[in-house]
Structure formats: structure tokens, C-alpha cells
Amino acid sequence: MDYRYLNTINSPSDLKALPREALPEVCAELRDFIVSELSHNPGHLGSSLGVIELTVALHYVFDTPYDRLVWDVGHQAYAHKIITGRRDAFHTNRQFGGLAPFPTPAESEYDTCVSGHASNSISVALGMQVADSLLPESGAEGSSANRRRKVVAVIGDGAMTGGLAFEGLNNASMDKNDLLIVLNDNNMAIDPIKGGFTQYLVDLTTSPRYNKLRWWGYQALVKLHLMSDRKRAKLLRFNNNLKTTLTKQPNNIFQGLNIRYFGPSDGHDVIGLVRILSEIKNYKGPKVLHIVTQKGKGYAPAEADQTVWHAPGEFDVETGERFADKQSLNSQPATPTSPLWQEVFGQTLLELAEQDKRIMGVTPAMPSGCSMTIMQKQLPERVFDVGIAEGHAVTFSAGLAKEGAVPFCNIYSSFLQRAYDNIIHDVAIGKMHVVFCIDRAGIVGNDGATHHGLLDLAYLRPIPNIRIAAPMTATDLRQMMAMAVDMEGPIAIRYPRGRSKDRELPPVECGKAVCLRDRFTEGAKTVSLKEQRRVCVLSIGAIGNTVEEALNSRNELGGVGHYNMRWLKPLDTETVCTVAENYDTIVTVEDGMISGGLGSAVLETIDTRKVRVVRLGVDDRFVTHGSTAELMHMLGLDAEGIAESLIKLRVEC
Ligand SMILES: Cc1ncc(C[n+]2csc(CCOP(=O)(O)OP(=O)(O)O)c2C)c(N)n1
Numbered sequence: 001m002d003y004r005y006l007n008t009i010n011s012p013s014d015l016k017a018l019p020r021e022a023l024p025e026v027c028a029e030l031r032d033f034i035v036s037e038l039s040h041n042p043g044h045l046g047s048s049l050g051v052i053e054l055t056v057a058l059h060y061v062f063d064t065p066y067d068r069l070v071w072d073v074g075h076q077a078y079a080h081k082i083i084t085g086r087r088d089a090f091h092t093n094r095q096f097g098g099l100a101p102f103p104t105p106a107e108s109e110y111d112t113c114v115s116g117h118a119s120n121s122i123s124v125a126l127g128m129q130v131a132d133s134l135l136p137e138s139g140a141e142g143s144s145a146n147r148r149r150k151v152v153a154v155i156g157d158g159a160m161t162g163g164l165a166f167e168g169l170n171n172a173s174m175d176k177n178d179l180l181i182v183l184n185d186n187n188m189a190i191d192p193i194k195g196g197f198t199q200y201l202v203d204l205t206t207s208p209r210y211n212k213l214r215w216w217g218y219q220a221l222v223k224l225h226l227m228s229d230r231k232r233a234k235l236l237r238f239n240n241n242l243k244t245t246l247t248k249q250p251n252n253i254f255q256g257l258n259i260r261y262f263g264p265s266d267g268h269d270v271i272g273l274v275r276i277l278s279e280i281k282n283y284k285g286p287k288v289l290h291i292v293t294q295k296g297k298g299y300a301p302a303e304a305d306q307t308v309w310h311a312p313g314e315f316d317v318e319t320g321e322r323f324a325d326k327q328s329l330n331s332q333p334a335t336p337t338s339p340l341w342q343e344v345f346g347q348t349l350l351e352l353a354e355q356d357k358r359i360m361g362v363t364p365a366m367p368s369g370c371s372m373t374i375m376q377k378q379l380p381e382r383v384f385d386v387g388i389a390e391g392h393a394v395t396f397s398a399g400l401a402k403e404g405a406v407p408f409c410n411i412y413s414s415f416l417q418r419a420y421d422n423i424i425h426d427v428a429i430g431k432m433h434v435v436f437c438i439d440r441a442g443i444v445g446n447d448g449a450t451h452h453g454l455l456d457l458a459y460l461r462p463i464p465n466i467r468i469a470a471p472m473t474a475t476d477l478r479q480m481m482a483m484a485v486d487m488e489g490p491i492a493i494r495y496p497r498g499r500s501k502d503r504e505l506p507p508v509e510c511g512k513a514v515c516l517r518d519r520f521t522e523g524a525k526t527v528s529l530k531e532q533r534r535v536c537v538l539s540i541g542a543i544g545n546t547v548e549e550a551l552n553s554r555n556e557l558g559g560v561g562h563y564n565m566r567w568l569k570p571l572d573t574e575t576v577c578t579v580a581e582n583y584d585t586i587v588t589v590e591d592g593m594i595s596g597g598l599g600s601a602v603l604e605t606i607d608t609r610k611v612r613v614v615r616l617g618v619d620d621r622f623v624t625h626g627s628t629a630e631l632m633h634m635l636g637l638d639a640e641g642i643a644e645s646l647i648k649l650r651v652e653c
Helices: 013-015 020-040 046-050 052-060 078-085 119-136 161-175 196-207 208-223 229-246 269-281 300-304 342-353 375-378 390-402 412-427 456-462 474-485 543-553 572-582 598-604 628-634 639-652
Strands: 069-070 152-158 180-185 260-266 287-292 359-363 383-385 406-412 435-438 468-471 491-494 514-517 519-522 525-528 536-539 561-564 567-569 585-593 612-618
Touching: 013 052, 013 078, 020 046, 020 052, 020 078, 020 269, 052 078, 052 152, 052 180, 052 269, 069 119, 069 561, 119 152, 119 161, 119 180, 161 287, 260 269, 269 287, 300 519, 342 359, 342 375, 342 406, 342 474, 359 390, 375 383, 390 406, 390 412, 406 412, 412 435, 412 456, 435 474, 456 491, 456 567, 456 585, 474 491, 514 543, 536 543, 536 572, 536 598, 543 561, 543 585, 543 639, 561 572, 567 598, 572 585, 572 598, 585 598, 585 639, 598 612, 612 639, 628 639
Parallel strands: 069 152, 152 180, 180 287, 260 287, 359 383, 359 406, 406 435, 435 491, 468 491, 536 561, 536 585, 585 612
Antiparallel strands: 468 567, 514 561, 519 525
């Protein structure tokens, strides 16, 4: 594209060389570039459009990368990537081998930390600020004026609902530091935000008396030529006091914590932002700049439906038509009618809840992502979107369970990592009857290392009292959810992103595996596999479908056995031992870390002197981003890879 300014910006210093008056056009060009790139290479659109002016202003005012910018969550950092030398590579964003989906220091010196999970920015940024102030050398290296670094945390009002953000704020108020926190308030997470803190921000921003007075006062001073840069700083301070009085909020939460508060300011006025940031950047002590923005700003369809356009998939820029169905959601070829796992969960939850008043839905800010919206629409009083607060979601569920409710607490696998001790301390020790529905288990695709759900089997298995199940089919999931209602203690059911598969299987029984093949039919003659073949696969979860595909794809694999374990805990040890007696080699297959998962459980169960165990899964590494199909291929966990491994093993037998 022929952009007047954007094509000349290869680093923030190119941006800084432009006159302030050029900045609105830079923003317009960035907006156009992001919309057109994302229309054919999907990503997080709405959040990035909302912070374009802020991004330009920050890089214009601060001396990055010497000064530190911490993005929270990093899905809003597309303009940042483009300004910091990644414009030409931006067409590879989120693709296999291409730019990372979220900021990562491995990719650029402008990315100060990994930021795929919400609410960490204040803590990380504060750590950087404090280290810089205590380590004498750090001020010298790379500094243009031998000065201390400035550190800025940019946090959304959604991310601000996370407990970690408040822990950071509390610490920022105690330790000596000059941290700047920019609170990007768009009144949205992925879904609309509810809760007291959001209402608090709304009150801060919408006091009509205050806003009117502020506007009149400012205009009058400008007209009388009484407004200079120096006076503006004083006015900012006066504003705070005026606001405190007029909004009847004597305890502005930030000021109450000894953190200076500025705003609310228009987050789409780039020149205004440059002015304010220039003024406050040298102020001593921790400070918050509260800006108000609109998610999806500047692209009408994204402004109109902010949830859908958070990550819309491919779309037609002119018409705003989305082509969501074109996306490859799963490595497994799906029949056109097969529902998403999320839809199966959402629909089943509603059906169960309609029959049983004890059932409640709990989600930490992902109601549409996990499809709890299906129940939310029908039974809103029994669905709780608790904010980006996974730990709280778990402990809150424990409280619900204590009083006789049956909470279905749905959390994405990688985000549940945030709540590990809550699971152990608040749920498992007391045997609370919480049903964890763990979404996005396994490889999730383009969101990459921060979002793959590869650790859950390994991190849940050592926890006493918990049951862990993984459905291979949509029917399995429905049955597991239904039986979980009347079980005791915690139950975790994990399933992947994308389209489900279905086939007829025997009903689910707790702790029982199901045999998918251990006899081999050749023409009319049925031969016992145990006599002929010596390799048997034990799989858990939806990857069992890929194993079936692998076994069906090659004649050489006609005699391999396959059991769908269904439960990691309690493990069907009887089946495992029987298989161990009847085969030479057991191959475990799981879409999770090899260490600690199904393979490890099997190894702990059998005598490895008698049978060989080969574990297929993810070895000791973080997995990069790319389509699910590409990543599963890379890991040798697609049908082709599994088939190859099995063929090799059979030859070796
Ligand atoms: C710990 C964690 N939980 C959930 C998510 C999923 N998530 C990604 S963005 C987002 C909403 C963030 O809202 P906000 O901070 O207001 O930023 P906005 O997208 O509105 O700009 C959520 C819930 C996450 N990234 N990390």
C-alpha cells in the first residue's frame, strides 16, 4: 500500500522525526494497514484498533526500547509491532514461522516480556522499574541522557479485573518507583465487562458535572491565553481534586493507594495524548493515566459488534462480511455438521441446568469463547462471569459447592494454570464438588506458546481427590458432564478447540477405558490380534480420533490395538495391565506434555521389564504458533506422524 508516512517508519526514531501534526495521519494509516492485513491473515482486531493513538503517542514520547513498554494483554500490540520494525513481516503474524501472536523478547528488543496472559503488566513493569533504580549500571547502558529508564505498563480495564493487577498496584504504592500505568478503559474485555470496578471507572469517566466544568474551564483558559505547558501540569493536579469532589468519590482508588491519578482522557486524541504523556512522564512516584477508548475504533463493523470483532477471522473489508467458517479450526477433518466442542459443552450445560437447579455456570471472562452464553441467555441468574480472575473463579466455585450448588467452572486450559493452588487448596483438599470443564486443551493453533493447553493432564494428575476425564467424542463429553453432576469431589473434563467428532461407543463409566480395536477382521476370518500383532495404542481424549485415522490409513497397521482410556484418573489399571500382558509394546498417545501425563501414568502402572512403553506427546519444550494442523504435523501427532511412529515400532518389534 502507498502510505505517505507508514512506509517510512521502520523504527520509533522515524516516528519521532515527524512533526506532531502528522500523527493523526500516521494513526489513520496504521488503522487502514491493520484492517486490510487482518482481513486475510486473521488476528486480534478490535483491541489493536482501540490503542493505535496510544501506541503512537507512547513511542513518540518515550525513548523505546531503552524506556520499557509492557503490554497487557499483548493482543493489542499490533501497532507497536508495526512501528518497531515489523511492518514488512506483519503479513506473517501468528503464522507458522512468522511473527509471534503476542509480544515476546525473543522476537524484538521492543517487546519487554511475554504477554499472552492478562493482568501481569503492573507487576512486571514495577520489577523493571525497581531493578533499574537499584542497579547502578542499568541507567548508563543505552541511555541517551544517562538517565533512568521510564517504565510504562499499559493495561486494559478487563485485565485490571485480575487479582494480580491489584497485587501489583498495592506493591507499586509501597515501593519507591516512578512507574506509569496507562489504564485503557473501553468498557469491554472480550465480552462486556460487569462488576464493581468497571462501574467505578464508568463513574469516574461519566460524571456530567465534572466533564462539563472541565471543558468550560479549559476553553475559557485557552481563550484568555492563560494556558501554557507549565500551567497545564498544574491544571492536571487541580483536575484531580475537582474530580474527587464532584464525583463524590473522595477515595479515588488510585489516589487512596498513593498513586497519582490523571484523566480520564480521550484515548483517540493522539496529539492530546502526546501532550499529557510529555507532561507526566517526568513526575516522580507511581502514577495512573486513565484513558477512554473504543474497542474496534475506526472500523464500523468492529465498533458495532465488539465481541465478535475481538478476533473476527477473515473478512471482507468493504462489506464487513466475516468468513469465520473458512478457518481451519482443527487438524481433524470435520464433517460439515459436526458441532464445535464448545457448542456441545454450552448446549449440554443448559440442558443439565434446566433439569437441576443446583447447577451453576462460572467463567472468568470467556462466556462467548466457551459458549456459556447459551446458558447465560436462558438462565442468566445462574451464570457468573467473574472477570479475568481464574483463581477467584475456582475458589468462588468451591464456595458455591460448599453450600450445595454444582458449579461447572469452565476455564481454558492455559489460563487455569493461574489457579493451580486454588484447585489444590480450595477445592481438592476439601473434596469440593466442582466440575472443571477445561476448554482449549491441547494445541490451540495460532495463539501459540502462551495459549496451548499442554500442561493440564500433567499438572492435575498429582492432585489427590480429583478425577480427570477427556472425551474422544461429543457424546463422551455429554455423558461425562451428565455423570459429573452426581459424582462427589472435583472432576476435570478437558477437551480441545475446534470441531468435535462423534461415533457410537459404549456408555462412559467412571475409570473405565473402552476398547476400539483389538481384533482384526480379514475377509471373513476373524483373528485375535493378541496372537498376531504386538503393538497397542492407549490414547486419551480427542486425539483418539487421529489415532483411528492413522490406523485406518495404512494396511501395515491393520493389526494394531487401540483403547480409548477416557479417564486419566482414576486410570483403568485393569485394562492397562491386561494390555501389558497381551502386547509387546504399548504406545501412549496424548495431546499434552509427555512428562507427567497418560504415558507417565501407564509407566507407573506396569512392569516395564515385560512390556515396552513408547510415549507420544509433546516433549520438553514450549510449542510455537501456527495452524493446529501444522503444529500437530511438526510434533508428529497428526495421523501421518502417528502412523509413521507405529510402523517404525512394528518393524522394530
Ligand atoms: C489470564 C487470562 N485470562 C483470559 C485471557 C483471555 N483474554 C484475552 S484478551 C481478554 C480481554 C482483555 O480485556 P481488556 O484488558 O479490557 O483489553 P481489550 O481487549 O478490551 O482491549 C481476555 C479475557 C487471557 N489472555 N489471560
